[in-house]
Amino acid sequence: MNPIQVGLLGIGVVGSGTFNVLRRNQEEIKRRAGRGIEITMVADLDVARAQSLVGPDVKVVNDARAVIANPDIDIVIELIGGYGIAKTLVLEAIAAGKHVVTANKALLAVHGTEIFAAASKKGVMVAFEAAVAGGIPIIKALREGLTANRIEWIAGIINGTTNFILSEMRDKGINFDVALKQAQALGYAEADPTFDIEGVDAAHKVTIMSAIAFGIPVQFDKAYVEGITKLGAADIKYAEQLGYRIKLLGITKRRELDAAQHTSAGVELRVHPCLVPAKRLIANVEGAMNAVMVQADAVGTTLYYGKGAGSEPTASAVIADLVDITRLHTADAAQRVPHLAFQPNAMSDLPVLPMSEVVTSYYLRLRVADEAGVLAKVTGILASLSISIDAVLQREADEVGGQGGVVQIAQTDVIILTHDCVEAKMNAAIGLMQALPTVLEPITRIRKEELA
């Protein structure tokens, strides 16, 4: 059988990794797929550079549409990125009857519903293993490996840049700004790191996993997104003393109606720094590595760990998609793995809950005047809202202020861990506590998940 021909749009870091791995392991891949898989045409704005990467046997053009128009090409890989021209080209490739492989999480998290509908209508596949957690086959695990299960929640370290920064902050006791500079110097963070450190990249990925886990449309606009830029070394240290690590997690959770707690049924979809018990395996995922924990009713907890980015790890996922398409393109379209795990006519209308309806536990740090009765007032406010306390850590007082003979104020940190409550209630409690004259600085609130 002739090799299946693949066109590549954009030959940057992941594109060249894909080309190299496909060529280096071509025999091994053919022995698995039963058919050769070859990139025969590449589109890139820098034609000369692209040609030097792929050699003289591969046709290189600067016009992506020439690849899409090539009738010998069955699969188009989109590695351009972003929502702009990438979206247009993916839709054009689908319209031309090509199967599409993409690593573009931003595109799918925002426009996935439209793209998958177009693909289903045309009878082609859009595969995107590389869009979430790089080389870890998490999309396959969720869509195929766990099909027996009702998935309850997913919590993932799905951004290597921020996990590297948090690991450095903890290891070295340094602040965010210093750790970011180190990450940039080492190539773990980009010159403009906004998408990573503000949690946007992780939110794209958890949006896609949420859709697959619960059979809901991708709804990036409903995701709560909070990054790591405000985390201080002190909170990391206090968390450690209480037996926790702070990780940036992408979390999505199915929530039933709970009349007693006044919470609605729906799906939580959120990215934020999170305290995790230090003994959990995921708390020990260090550096730029990724890991995704999945809780499901039959299998219980499973965890998937590996490199979430980089040239060849991401290429590994792109090529796995190429092999899948090579295998599946002869199957009845109705029998293929659905794009979002559930058949398009069997999607759920479970709403994504607003952050105020999320239920979680909390780490609170209050900078207070060291006076009698402060703790009683604070805990009284929590009790009045039926928020129960799991642990309190009170530091010895520091003497601060007092320049030029002014009276010094003794201050101290009070750290409170709470049990689960609805975020709206916690917002109210923080408002009341913040209004106390003895609470001297803005209260730090970090969410906490036991992941048990």
Place this chain on the structure above:
Amino acid sequence: MNPIQVGLLGIGVVGSGTFNVLRRNQEEIKRRAGRGIEITMVADLDVARAQSLVGPDVKVVNDARAVIANPDIDIVIELIGGYGIAKTLVLEAIAAGKHVVTANKALLAVHGTEIFAAASKKGVMVAFEAAVAGGIPIIKALREGLTANRIEWIAGIINGTTNFILSEMRDKGINFDVALKQAQALGYAEADPTFDIEGVDAAHKVTIMSAIAFGIPVQFDKAYVEGITKLGAADIKYAEQLGYRIKLLGITKRRELDAAQHTSAGVELRVHPCLVPAKRLIANVEGAMNAVMVQADAVGTTLYYGKGAGSEPTASAVIADLVDITRLHTADAAQRVPHLAFQPNAMSDLPVLPMSEVVTSYYLRLRVADEAGVLAKVTGILASLSISIDAVLQREADEVGGQGGVVQIAQTDVIILTHDCVEAKMNAAIGLMQALPTVLEPITRIRKEELA
């Protein structure tokens, strides 16, 4: 579309879990598979018990052949276990044109080649996700998720019973016999625990993974199998002091020809207790949990963690196979995922290496007379065979012996960690060291893997 009909052979722990999960999550599964999946017929020797488990709507018979002969049934699940009647029935089901799902690792590790050949000839699928690591979708990860890669090695905690026992031995400082009794009392070990504690169960599983990773036939008879029955609390404690944990690992590794080291090309296939650096994620897999680490050229290290046994975790894997078959049975047989990951006509003839040709590093514990020059003699033997030493731990001397006025002999433990060497060389070294008059007891040798 009508539901796909499934026949179940054997309704024990996993069978009833499969029936229950399939029924409980039937809507969710149908939304994913695009078609209902129903167990409509069950064969079990205890018909009354089986009927009470499945209710009146499912036909229950005591003759498995009646299930196989039922023309309405497309898929047969074999959950009988063992090599005997299970083999006959699987082959008969294949001959009758049924797809087969099995959790029977023993059957596949020993007779897999014959069974897969029969299935390929008949054009049916034999699916076996549940045979390795229970609910963890590791077969899918290896066969489909990592198709881009040249796999280098796999190391797995793939027997929950022994991992539970080792966790207890370390946590509580107890010996093997005590920990085994606790595991039996808690239901983690069977009344006859031989297959688990002697490493046979793990060897069945790593044999299957080895075939899938390297495209070689299943060759259980070539596997090296060593259990945990001889491990002592002292070795676990010494390992801890050196920064290691002891785990029972199933290991399979691709080895290139190395003329300098006089080692041949081939595949290592072995189960034995193993020192693993305590900081590795896999070293922190505790209790009855399973985890499989895979090293591959493009993706690097990935790890898959979850429950390796139990009713519903195993059912999760069985049902994932049912969904896969429901999806794939309309695809060209040539395009399906090959049973052993590689096309039957593209298998490798890489030999499984004998244990004497395995390359690894070692932990050695020698009980020696506390005399000057002992360490020099021991290290001299290692040096003479070009075995290099990574670390030495020498304990303070104990006074032992000396009953009834007999002269006491001061004894001590010397622990040596070596760098990599060929096992044949280590065997020679141990022989020479054992012959030293100052070495007082049989030398303890535990292999060590850095898993870096």
